[in-house]
Amino acid sequence: MSADNVPSPSTDDALSHAESSQSQAVSRTSAAISNYLRAAVQVGDDAEENYQRALADLRRYPEAATVQLAAAYGSVHAHDYPLRWALVFAAGELKHQSALAFLSYVVETPIPPEPREPSHGFSIVGEETILRTTAIEAIGHLASEGSDDAVDTLLRALKQPSISIRRAAVQALRETKRFRNLRDRIRAELPPDQHFLLTLSTPRVDRVPQVPDPRRFLSEQARSIETEPAPTLPGGVPNTRKPPRRR
Amino acid sequence: MANCTVPAHDNNSSGDSLYGSRACWQAFVDWCWNTHSFNYDSWHNGFGYDDCCNSDLPLSRTFAAFWLLNYSADDYNNDDYSNNMLHWGRHYVRDQMHDVTARCGDGTANATTFTGGSNSRVELYLPFFYQRDVVGRAATLVHESRHFGGKSHDANFPSWSAFPVGKSGADSSWDYQGAWMFDVLYLWWFYAAGARTTTALQQSAKQRGNILLDNAFASHPGFTIT
Numbered sequence: 019m020s021a022d023n024v025p026s027p028s029t030d031d032a033l034s035h036a037e038s039s040q041s042q043a044v045s046r047t048s049a050a051i052s053n054y055l056r057a058a059v060q061v062g063d064d065a066e067e068n069y070q071r072a073l074a075d076l077r078r079y080p081e082a083a084t085v086q087l088a089a090a091y092g093s094v095h096a097h098d099y100p101l102r103w104a105l106v107f108a109a110g111e112l113k114h115q116s117a118l119a120f121l122s123y124v125v126e127t128p129i130p131p132e133p134r135e136p137s138h139g140f141s142i143v144g145e146e147t148i149l150r151t152t153a154i155e156a157i158g159h160l161a162s163e164g165s166d167d168a169v170d171t172l173l174r175a176l177k178q179p180s181i182s183i184r185r186a187a188v189q190a191l192r193e194t195k196r197f198r199n200l201r202d203r204i205r206a207e208l209p210p211d212q213h214f215l216l217t218l219s220t221p222r223v224d225r226v227p228q229v230p231d232p233r234r235f236l237s238e239q240a241r242s243i244e245t246e247p248a249p250t251l252p253g254g255v256p257n258t259r260k261p262p263r264r265r
Numbered sequence: 266m267a268n269c270t271v272p273a274h275d276n277n278s279s280g281d282s283l284y285g286s287r288a289c290w291q292a293f294v295d296w297c298w299n300t301h302s303f304n305y306d307s308w309h310n311g312f313g314y315d316d317c318c319n320s321d322l323p324l325s326r327t328f329a330a331f332w333l334l335n336y337s338a339d340d341y342n343n344d345d346y347s348n349n350m351l352h353w354g355r356h357y358v359r360d361q362m363h364d365v366t367a368r369c370g371d372g373t374a375n376a377t378t379f380t381g382g383s384n385s386r387v388e389l390y391l392p393f394f395y396q397r398d399v400v401g402r403a404a405t406l407v408h409e410s411r412h413f414g415g416k417s418h419d420a421n422f423p424s425w426s427a428f429p430v431g432k433s434g435a436d437s438s439w440d441y442q443g444a445w446m447f448d449v450l451y452l453w454w455f456y457a458a459g460a461r462t463t464t465a466l467q468q469s470a471k472q473r474g475n476i477l478l479d480n481a482f483a484s485h486p487g488f489t490i491t
Contacts, residue, residue, distance in 0.1 A: 033269050061462065097396055104277075135429050140372075143427045147480075148476055181425040220488065221488050223450075223453040226488060235411065245360050247356075
């Protein structure tokens with residue numbers, strides 16, 4: 019949303035600290051989960067090695083890890099979406115059948131309503147949906163590995179009212195060997211105005227329409243000012259992190 | 266004047282441990298503050314002006330987003346507008362966004378851009394600082410910059426949207442080239458080709474981009490990010 023000629027507020031807001039605003043949920047989990055969450059956001063020469071080691075620790079006892087991830091998820095502040103998302107992502111990275119119950123729980127927990135109507139860009143429903151589509155993608159991996167329970171969970175997800183949950187479920191089912199046989203059933207589960215989810219294309223980013231000459235979209239004021247680019251990075255900032263092995 | 270409290274947050278999972286420490290670099294802080302003409306008064310009173318490397322505070326979390334925006338192309342200095350959006354996104358935001366202001370907000374918005382007068386500015390609110398990870402924040406900066414560029418949303422959210430159905434705030438289509446398209450396209454390029462980042466943040470970008478494709482356009486663009 020943009021607004022024209024809105025006067026600047028005359029006073030400034032004040033932000034204070036709660037007694038402990040850093041989330042306590044992670045500190046109550048096992049070292050394996052804490053290590054994993056730290057390793058997942060590292061970059062640098064040894065980041066991939068550290069990440070794989072932390073993931074291997076987590077995968078060593080997948081049942082226990084799932085229980086701990088689920089417990090942490092249950093104790094995290096509901097609006098700490100980055101941490102909740104990291105816990106769901108970690109459960110998916112287990113790539114183990116034992117995670118299915120937790121992932122299914124995430125998907126099938128009803129999305130809470132907006133406490134107030136979102137005004138611009140921030141939506142509780144949107145953030146909650148991201149958690150569920152991330153869980154569906156992880157369930158999709160289990161389904162593609164032959165888990166019938168995972169396929170059943172994805173089929174149930176088609177009944178949910180969220181278009182994004184349905185879209186993620188359709189995409190996950192497409193990757194299973196059973197998709198050809200399930201196609202008519204999937205179509206029947208979708209509302210008629212969402213049958214297009216079965217035909218969504220999956221292009222590379224460079225194959226979708228881009229923004230030709232973005233300078234056209236600068237305001238007159240912006241076009242009249244030459245800005246300096248950000249300073250060149252000092253030495254020592256790692257260039258890239260090799261991605262962890264994906265499925 | 267509103268009063269608000271720092272909500273629960275985890276700096277590892279949001280990417281602030283990583284990006285906050287990177288942005289704690291005087292040359293970058295000076296450049297960012299001046300280039301985007303941060304509103305001096307608004308960043309006091311607990312928002313971080315006196316402690317700009319403290320990742321628990323909004324200013325550091327905002328610098329982190331700008332850092333990601335500026336250095337996530339492998340060859341980040343090549344930010345010519347003829348390149349892809351991972352490159353020119355930072356150029357566009359740099360040219361366009363100014364008077365960056367911190368506010369508590371009412372919890373219903375990440376940010377709002379006010380244009381057209383001498384008080385044009387972008388206001389950033391608590392959900393931006395604490396309920397978005399770093400790449401989500403960077404994409405919001407891109408989104409708001411498109412509003413600075415003069416493009417408002419032109420449609421109502423469709424019947425299937427997770428956002429308030431029938432209310433304004435959607436873009437009519439991908440081809441409208443509005444703020445949602447800019448938002449998604451940046452997330453998508455970051456997912457596909459982002460450098461100096463982590464797989465977790467790239468995956469987060471993909472998920473967020475897909476939610477916007479599904480819900481923020483009156484006419485679904487017809488593709489999804491895989």
